[in-house]
Amino acid sequence: MTSYEPFGARLRRAMDERGPLCVGIDPHASLLAEWGLNDDVAGLERFSRTVVEAVADRVAVMKPQSAFFERFGSRGVAVLEKVVQEARAAGTLVVMDAKRGDIGSTMAGYAEAYLHKDAPLFSDALTVSPYLGYGSLSPAVVLARESGAGLFVLALTSNPEGPEVQHAVRGDGRTVGATMLAHLAAENAGEEPLGSFGAVVGATVGDLSSYDLAINGPLLAPGVGAQGATPADLPKVFGPALGNVVPNVSRGVLRQGPDVGALRASAERFAEEIRAAVGGA
Numbered sequence: 001m002t003s004y005e006p007f008g009a010r011l012r013r014a015m016d017e018r019g020p021l022c023v024g025i026d027p028h029a030s031l032l033a034e035w036g037l038n039d040d041v042a043g044l045e046r047f048s049r050t051v052v053e054a055v056a057d058r059v060a061v062m063k064p065q066s067a068f069f070e071r072f073g074s075r076g077v078a079v080l081e082k083v084v085q086e087a088r089a090a091g092t093l094v095v096m097d098a099k100r101g102d103i104g105s106t107m108a109g110y111a112e113a114y115l116h117k118d119a120p121l122f123s124d125a126l127t128v129s130p131y132l133g134y135g136s137l138s139p140a141v142v143l144a145r146e147s148g149a150g151l152f153v154l155a156l157t158s159n160p161e162g163p164e165v166q167h168a169v170r171g172d173g174r175t176v177g178a179t180m181l182a183h184l185a186a187e188n189a190g191e192e193p194l195g196s197f198g199a200v201v202g203a204t205v206g207d208l209s210s211y212d213l214a215i216n217g218p219l220l221a222p223g224v225g226a227q228g229a230t231p232a233d234l235p236k237v238f239g240p241a242l243g244n245v246v247p248n249v250s251r252g253v254l255r256q257g258p259d260v261g262a263l264r265a266s267a268e269r270f271a272e273e274i275r276a277a278v279g280g281a
């Protein structure tokens with residue numbers, strides 16, 4: 001069996017070389033309108049490929065939001081395939097944001113769709129939901145290991161509704177979110193320089209001092225920009241785990257389009273502010 005360099009090692013190198021910023025590709029209908037594009041497949045394709053052209057050769061990670069492609073049916077998914085391939089070819093790592101999660105046997109199907117090396121939508125990593133039980137993700141963990149891919153498991157999400165599930169306290173006194181972080185720490189044990197199994201922890205969630213974020217894996221942090229968090233908030237939220245944080249900005253950058261130069265300048269501004277906030281972490 002061919003062995004591939006693990007996602008965690010590839011991500012660490014990309015973060016060292018390019019900084020940790022992840023730019024989201026979220027073709028909201030409202031953004032297509034702001035860009036003067038039609039809310040159709042041609043508009044979707046123009047929007048997404050423009051974002052790739054603007055930043056895929058300079059940011060560590062890009063994260064296409066599958067929902068906004070799926071809403072156009074098979075032709076939207078065909079655009080997503082092209083976007084993933086073009087972004088990867090330009091040197092960025094692609095995290096497919098599809099937030100998949102199902103009973104284990106079905107999860108194997110989702111894993112094949114995104115994490116099998118020959119899949120048309122093969123991505124460097126996939127966002128997944130562990131709320132059918134962390135163990136239900138096991139087929140995705142196994143295939144990711146085989147393919148040198150990674151996962152980002154929803155742990156403490158950026159939305160205000162998340163705490164009713166994620167902060168719930170289990171019989172052993174741990175919260176559900178902390179339990180997911182502990183599973184990831186076990187998954188990544190002994191991996192160098194960084195494990196491939198990350199957590200999603202919103203930059204908006206406030207004080208995390210009661211959570212152990214030392215999972216030896218990346219922490220995808222959405223919420224910077226449109227949801228109100230700023231790069232300057234990151235040290236306060238992530239503390240000693242700051243060096244493993246991959247902050248995601250979608251609308252905060254995308255609203256500056258359709259001009260490629262303006263998109264690029266916006267991403268560079270965020271990257272600079274993040275660099276200043278993360279400092280020597």
Ligand SMILES: O=C(O)c1cc(=O)[nH]c(=O)n1[C@@H]1O[C@H](COP(=O)(O)O)[C@@H](O)[C@H]1O
Nearest residue numbers: 065127157158200202222226227249250251
């Ligand atoms: O998994 C995610 O990326 C994610 C998790 C989370 O807790 N919160 C969150 O906003 N996201 C995604 O991150 C992106 C945030 O977009 P902006 O708010 O426009 O920057 C969207 O694609 C969300 O679906």
